[in-house]
Amino acid sequence: MNQRGEEVSAQERRLAAIAAASADAFRHGGYHQVRAEDVAERVRLPRGGERDRGRSAVWLYNEVRSRRVLVALAVKHAFDEFTACDADSVDATGGTGAAGGTGAADGDAAGGEPPHSLLDAQNLVTAALRRVARFHQVERFMLSQVRLGIGDISTSEKRLSAGQSQPVWETTEVYGATAAAGWDGRVTAYARYLAPRLERAALTVGVPPGGWAEASAERLSELAFRSMVDDPEGPADHQAAALEAHWFARDLVPLAGEWAGRLRTAEQAAELARRIGADGRARTRALDVVLQVLLDSPLLARAAEVGGELAGLLADDPSELRALCDVTGRQGLAWLRLGDLPAARACFEHSLRVAGELPVPADAKSCGSRAEHNLAEVLVETGRPSEGLRKLEDLYDEQAGDLPATGTAPAWRRLTLIRQAMARAASRAGRTVTGVALAEAALADREERLGRDNVNTASARVTFAEALLAAGHPAQARHHLTEALRLRAQQLTPEGYWPQYDTVRLAEIELAAGFPAQAVRLLTDVAVTGEWFARRVSPRLHAEASLVRCLALTASGEPAQALAGLRALPPDRAVRRAQAAAQLALGDATAAARTLAALAKAERDHGDDFPGQAERLLLTARAAHALGRDGEAEAASAALLSMGGESLDACHPVVLAGRLDLALLRVGAGRVEEVSSLLAPLLDRRPLAHGRAPLGDGYPLLAAARSVAIRAGGSPSITPEDRLWENG
Numbered sequence: 001m002n003q004r005g006e007e008v009s010a011q012e013r014r015l016a017a018i019a020a021a022s023a024d025a026f027r028h029g030g031y032h033q034v035r036a037e038d039v040a041e042r043v044r045l046p047r048g049g050e051r052d053r054g055r056s057a058v059w060l061y062n063e064v065r066s067r068r069v070l071v072a073l074a075v076k077h078a079f080d081e082f083t084a085c086d087a088d089s090v091d092a093t094g095g096t097g098a099a100g101g102t103g104a105a106d107g108d109a110a111g112g113e114p115p116h117s118l119l120d121a122q123n124l125v126t127a128a129l130r131r132v133a134r135f136h137q138v139e140r141f142m143l144s145q146v147r148l149g150i151g152d153i154s155t156s157e158k159r160l161s162a163g164q165s166q167p168v169w170e171t172t173e174v175y176g177a178t179a180a181a182g183w184d185g186r187v188t189a190y191a192r193y194l195a196p197r198l199e200r201a202a203l204t205v206g207v208p209p210g211g212w213a214e215a216s217a218e219r220l221s222e223l224a225f226r227s228m229v230d231d232p233e234g235p236a237d238h239q240a241a242a243l244e245a246h247w248f249a250r251d252l253v254p255l256a257g258e259w260a261g262r263l264r265t266a267e268q269a270a271e272l273a274r275r276i277g278a279d280g281r282a283r284t285r286a287l288d289v290v291l292q293v294l295l296d297s298p299l300l301a302r303a304a305e306v307g308g309e310l311a312g313l314l315a316d317d318p319s320e321l322r323a324l325c326d327v328t329g330r331q332g333l334a335w336l337r338l339g340d341l342p343a344a345r346a347c348f349e350h351s352l353r354v355a356g357e358l359p360v361p362a363d364a365k366s367c368g369s370r371a372e373h374n375l376a377e378v379l380v381e382t383g384r385p386s387e388g389l390r391k392l393e394d395l396y397d398e399q400a401g402d403l404p405a406t407g408t409a410p411a412w413r414r415l416t417l418i419r420q421a422m423a424r425a426a427s428r429a430g431r432t433v434t435g436v437a438l439a440e441a442a443l444a445d446r447e448e449r450l451g452r453d454n455v456n457t458a459s460a461r462v463t464f465a466e467a468l469l470a471a472g473h474p475a476q477a478r479h480h481l482t483e484a485l486r487l488r489a490q491q492l493t494p495e496g497y498w499p500q501y502d503t504v505r506l507a508e509i510e511l512a513a514g515f516p517a518q519a520v521r522l523l524t525d526v527a528v529t530g531e532w533f534a535r536r537v538s539p540r541l542h543a544e545a546s547l548v549r550c551l552a553l554t555a556s557g558e559p560a561q562a563l564a565g566l567r568a569l570p571p572d573r574a575v576r577r578a579q580a581a582a583q584l585a586l587g588d589a590t591a592a593a594r595t596l597a598a599l600a601k602a603e604r605d606h607g608d609d610f611p612g613q614a615e616r617l618l619l620t621a622r623a624a625h626a627l628g629r630d631g632e633a634e635a636a637s638a639a640l641l642s643m644g645g646e647s648l649d650a651c652h653p654v655v656l657a658g659r660l661d662l663a664l665l666r667v668g669a670g671r672v673e674e675v676s677s678l679l680a681p682l683l684d685r686r687p688l689a690h691g692r693a694p695l696g697d698g699y700p701l702l703a704a705a706r707s708v709a710i711r712a713g714g715s716p717s718i719t720p721e722d723r724l725w726e727n728g
Contacts, residue, residue, distance in 0.1 A: 008173070014063060015175035017045045019073035023081075023142065026074050031145040036060050039070060064179065065167050071149035072182025073175060075189040075225070078142060082135045083193055114203035116302070118264045119271060121201035121252075126244040128197045129224060132190050133236035136228040147229045150185055181218070190221035198247070205256035205263075206298065206495050207532045216251045257493045259297045266290040284313045288323070291330060298496040298537045300334045304343070307331025311350075325354040325367045332374055337497055339540020341382050348374040366410065369395060373418055376425070383573065384608040385428035392422045408449055416442055420463050430610040430648035432471035436690035439467040455491045458484040462502060465509070470611075472653040473696030474513035481506055497538055500528035504545045511548065514700040516555035523549040543569050551578050559585035573599060573612055580619045589626035596620045610647040614640055614654040621661060637662050651694035656682050657701060663708050675712040679705050 021042035025034045041054035064070055115121040136143055166183055169176035174192060181188040191214065198220070199213035224243055228234065253260050270286035273279075287310045294303035307330055314324040332347030348371050355367035372395055379388035396418045402411045419442045427435030443460040450457050465481035468474075485502040492499050503526055507519040523545050527533050534542035546569055553562035559582040566582065569575045576599045583592035599616055603609070617640040624632035637658055644655035663678040682705035685693045695702040 009170055009176075011170060012173045012175055014045065015073060015169075015179055016077070017043050018060065018063060018070070019077035019175060019178075020044070022070045022074035023077040026071065026145040026149075027078075027139075027142045029145075031071075031148040034145070036067075063167070066183055067149050067152050068185055069179045069182040071146040072178055072187055072189065074142065075146050075187055076175065076178045078139050079132075079135055079189045079193070082138065083131065086131070086193075112200070114200050116204070117267055118204055118260065119267045121204040122244060122248070122264070124197055125194075125201050125247060126240045128194055129220075129240035129243045130236055131193075132224050133228055133234075133239045136232065137236060140232055143225075143229050144232070146187070150182070150187060186218075186222050187225040188218045188221045190224060191217040194220055198251075202252060202255060203532065205252065205260050207527065207530060208255055212251075212255065216247070219250075220247050257297075259293060259493060263290070263293045263297060263299075266293050280313065280317075284310060284320070284323070287313070288327065291327065295330055295334065298493055298533075300337050300497060300538055301536050304331055304334040304338060304340075307334060307347075321354055321358055322363060322367070325351050325358065325371075328354065329367075329370060329374065336374070336378065336381065337538050337540065339538060339543070341378055345375065345378045348378065366414070369399060369414055373414070373421060377421055380421075380425045380428055383612070385425050386608045386610070389422060389425035389429050389431070392418055392425055396422060406449070412449070416445060416460075419445075420460055423463050423467055427467045427470040428611065429608075430614070430643075430652050432467070432649050432652055433688050433690045434649075435467040436464075436471050436473075436692070439464040440690070453487060455488060458487040458491075459498075462488075462505065466505060468696075469505075469509055469512055470653075471690065471692070472651070472656070472694065472699055472701065473692060474509045475696050475698045476692075478506070478509045478513065481509060495527040495533070495537075497541065500526070500533065500537070500545075501541060503528060504541065504548055507545070507548050507552065511552045511555060512700075513698065516552040519552035520549060520556060523552070547575060547578060550582070554578070554582045554585050557585075559583070573602060573609070573616075576602075577612070577615055577619060580616075580623070584619065584622055584626065589623045592619065592623040593627060596623060610643060611652070611654060614643050614648060614652065614658075617643075618654055618658050618661070621658065625665065633665075651681060651688060653695070653701060656695065656705075660701060660705055660708065663705070663712070667708060667712055672712045675708065679709050679712075683709060 018039070021039050021044070024042050025039045029038065036057040040057045040060040043055045043060070045055070064073075115124055167179075169179045171177045171180050178188060195213045195217035198216050199208060202208045202213065220243065223246065227243065228239055231239070248264070249261070266286065266289045270283065270290050273283040273286045276282070287306060291303060291306045291310055294300070294306060297303075307327055310327050311324060311331060314320045314327060328347045328351040332344045332351065335341075335344035335347060352368060352371035352375070355364055355371055358364040358367060372391065376388040376391040376395065379385070379391065396415065399411070399415055399418070403415050404412050419438060423435050423439035423442060425435075426432075426438060439460070443457070443464045446454070446457040446460045461480050461484035465477040465484065468477035468480065481502060485499070485506065488502060489499050503522060507522040510516070510522065511519040523529055526545075527537075528541055528545040529549070530542075546565060550562040550565040550569075553559070553565070562582045563579065563586070566575055566579050576595055580592040580595040580599070583589070583595060596616055596619055600620075603613055603616065617636045621633045621636035621640065624630075624636060640655060640658040641662075644650040644652060648655055659678045659682060663675045666672065666674045666678065681694060682702060687693060695705075
């Protein structure tokens with residue numbers, strides 16, 4: 001058994017003994033002088049009642065069939081000996097070597113956290129390859145014999161009549177895989193050492209798929225062997241650096257995206273500026289490029305850190321006020337997407353103060369407007385969407401006079417972003433009709449000025465889809481979101497913030513459309529639900545995805561699993577509402593009532609989140625009814641319906657859901673005369689101000705309302721537009 005307690009096959013033990021014998025033979029003799037008998041007599045394996053006796057050449061031939069396999073095994077054994085004392089090195093049996101030794105000095109340990117930057121990742125891989133290069137220097141004679149033997153073809157292999165066949169090796173085992181590669185003329189002796197280091201380096205920019213590190217390590221091992229054995233006089237440091245650069249371009253950039261190459265170049269420039277140190281401005285300029293590349297990449301957590309470092313460098317230079325204003329704004333955007341709202345607010349407030357000090361009035365106005373816009377978005381995200389909407393409306397009114405009729409001037413870009421933010425804020429505030437109208441207008445404007453296939457047009461289309469979803473039109477929302485998702489996935493990094501944001505929104509649409517199982521599938525084994533995304537990209541979006549998945553599990557009939565997932569999330573108001581819904585689905589109305597009562601107290605400090613309050617009242621009425629507290633249920637339902645038209649649009653889906661619940665109760669109580677008036681707003685198909693009916697066709701709430709109307713003895717009106725004309 002090996003150090004990990006795994007069973008080693010008899011074949012693996014034989015190959016390990018052959019590897020040791022082969023390494024010893026080729027260390028002391030030239031390739032053409034070492035015979036099969038010389039290797040076989042060095043094999044030390046127990047046989048019968050005797051131990052450590054050599055074997056015959058025939059036995060050896062039956063085990064390996066080719067001298068290529070012999071030399072490949074020799075390299076593996078020698079390299080494992082060479083790296084046995086490296087920190088966290090992986091030995092031939094799959095265990096880990098003792099800490100300390102020369103490897104630790106190189107900083108090439110395989111374990112631990114992923115590198116923080118691409119330069120750190122580069123150093124990790126270069127150190128591992130430098131270790132391989134030093135092995136080539138130490139074992140120069142033996143490796144020169146391997147060089148001769150790895151391409152050797154025996155006479156029996158050349159004769160078709162010999163019927164030479166490849167032995168069957170267990171490639172999941174270390175020496176079995178080495179032997180199989182040697183049969184093909186490849187040297188993968190360094191792959192097991194390189195693979196964990198390559199995986200750690202890759203985790204700097206993304207999560208590699210299963211088997212990626214192993215395949216990459218095998219290619220790099222073969223390339224390292226060929227290049228180093230063919231140039232034994234080459235400097236080890238340069239050979240390692242060159243091979244690392246090849247690996248970066250060959251494997252890491254295709255894995256992460258082209259942005260990884262830009263980030264590496266920017267980091268190298270910033271590091272060079274730091275080392276030279278003659279001009280502090282060179283360092284700030286280089287870091288500014290790093291920050292901009294990071295904002296375009298998935299690495300938002302690092303973008304926030306670099307933004308803070310850059311802001312500190314600029315703070316003491318009065319001539320860099322404009323740059324400081326821009327940097328603090330970008331840092332705030334990173335914090336906003338990460339979900340650290342206090343940090344985002346602090347950055348935007350700092351940016352606003354700096355904007356007030358700018359000497360050029362036009363710059364002060366532009367930068368101040370951007371900071372105020374961002375502060376309004378923070379209000380929306382903190383659960384105060386109505387207040388954020390008012391600030392955005394005031395800001396838009398102040399600048400609407402500067403709107404150019406055509407083109408994409410900076411003034412128009414700022415106004416279209418404000419309009420897009422207004423649409424999001426209106427939908428979040430419960431003004432869904434206004435939200436749809438604003439989002440549709442913003443989309444039409446961008447299509448006219450930018451075209452349909454522009455990434456910023458796609459961004460407006462996502463906002464339009466969100467507004468349609470909030471207004472009760474999931475089918476239309478799905479259409480627009482999938483179109484935008486396709487475009488953004490092509491132009492942005494698929495594992496980045498915005499493409500994953502689109503995936504979460506699509507899952508929300510599927511859930512609202514009545515397909516919770518599809519929502520669960522969308523959020524299974526995707527980047528946004530992984531721990532790497534939560535640490536490096538956006539804890540906030542990760543939590544949103546987890547919440548949507550838990551809601552979908554509840555709707556799919558798995559409330560116990562949903563509750564388990566919800567316990568792992570920060571207990572904000574949305575999570576507690578989801579907990580109450582899951583408790584109700586489990587039949588524990590008492591626990592749901594307690595959760596909702598505590599939530600009602602917490603909402604007193606957040607009177608702005610009207611959709612959230614409406615959902616809490618809806619769940620409260622359901623919990624009270626389940627407990628037989630009809631008075632409490634009626635009071636909660638009345639409070640919910642009274643919000644329609646005052647705090648929320650009267651056609652808000654949550655208000656309409658409350659009407660449907662009351663209609664079901666009236667049917668059950670035999671008070672069918674009240675049902676018609678309760679269902680009328682749900683069944684109304686007349687267009688509202690946004691040009692659509694209150695609920696979209698195919699929406700489960702609309703289908704349920706029609707079913708209840710039929711049960712109550714009514715028959716929903718059918719217009720010619722509702723019939724299939726082909727059947728007329």
